[in-house]
Amino acid sequence: MFNSRSVCLMLFGAVIFAVSGIAEAAQTGHFGYGQQATPDQIAGWDIDVRGDDGAGLPPGRGTIERGAEVFADQCAACHGTFGEGAGRFPKLVGGAGTLRNDRPELTVGSYWPFAPTLWDYINRAMPMATPHTLSADDVYALTAYILNLNDLVPNEFVADRDSLPKVRMPNRGNFIWTDPRPDTAAKACMNACADPADVKITSSAEGLDLTPHTSGPLDTMQPK
Numbered sequence: 725m726f727n728s729r730s731v732c733l734m735l736f737g738a739v740i741f742a743v744s745g746i747a748e749a750a751q752t753g754h755f756g757y758g759q760q761a762t763p764d765q766i767a768g769w770d771i772d773v774r775g776d777d778g779a780g781l782p783p784g785r786g787t788i789e790r791g792a793e794v795f796a797d798q799c800a801a802c803h804g805t806f807g808e809g810a811g812r813f814p815k816l817v818g819g820a821g822t823l824r825n826d827r828p829e830l831t832v833g834s835y836w837p838f839a840p841t842l843w844d845y846i847n848r849a850m851p852m853a854t855p856h857t858l859s860a861d862d863v864y865a866l867t868a869y870i871l872n873l874n875d876l877v878p879n880e881f882v883a884d885r886d887s888l889p890k891v892r893m894p895n896r897g898n899f900i901w902t903d904p905r906p907d908t909a910a911k912a913c914m915n916a917c918a919d920p921a922d923v924k925i926t927s928s929a930e931g932l933d934l935t936p937h938t939s940g941p942l943d944t945m946q947p948k
């Protein structure tokens with residue numbers, strides 16, 4: 725199957741690979757593979773925007789007028805010219821006052837708690853077929869347009885990193901940010917802790933065959 729020439733080439737390849745591996749290891753620390761991410765690469769991934777205060781929003785700005793143009797061009801086919809939704813694609817507008825109904829209408833306007841999250845979502849995920857193709861300015865413009873369609877900002881509103889966190893979304897107060905249940909609060913016990921002898925184990929996964937048995941050969945590793 726292998727003649728001596730191909731074996732020789734393979735060996736040569738293996739030596740080159742090993743030597744380059746050593747050189748790389750010396751460069752990139754103790755794991756010896758991969759490379760240090762550059763600040764530009766990190767910036768490309770580090771795009772998250774925090775909802776309540778908009779931390780992470782980039783420089784840039786966008787008007788409602790510009791947003792209407794971009795929306796007509798890139799979004800309306802699915803979301804309708806005025807955000808009313810085309811076919812089964814989601815509505816981005818309306819639904820105010822329906823959240824307690826049997827069939828609540830969850831939209832950006834009726835449901836979402838934070839305006840900066842709208843910027844973040846569009847920036848990450850839309851247009852659906854070609855995400856990450858919009859400029860920061862156009863994402864601001866689209867955000868302004870959708871907020872305006874929901875009557876949440878006036879016609880002269882300009883979206884930017886300062887104005888978006890100030891927009892008060894109607895459903896904001898109805899989200900619960902902390903878990904108030906006392907039994908779920910994780911508090912480290914520093915003194916007067918329970919005596920381990922008093923802790924009663926009331927059930928165990930042992931014997932329930934929840935996981936395969938690992939001690940025997942492969943054909944016995946199935947749950948019984």
Ligand code: HEC
Binds near residue numbers: 795830842845
């Ligand atoms: C090809 C169809 C399509 C296009 C074009 C499109 N979207 Fe979407 N959009 C969707 C679908 C489908 C969802 C739902 C995705 C999901 O829930 O996972 C969605 C969800 C959204 C949502 C979240 C809605 C919600 O309440 O959860 C927003 C906001 C949005 N799109 C904005 C835009 C904007 C702005 C554009 C134009 C830049 C755009 N979309 C273009 C199909 C599309």
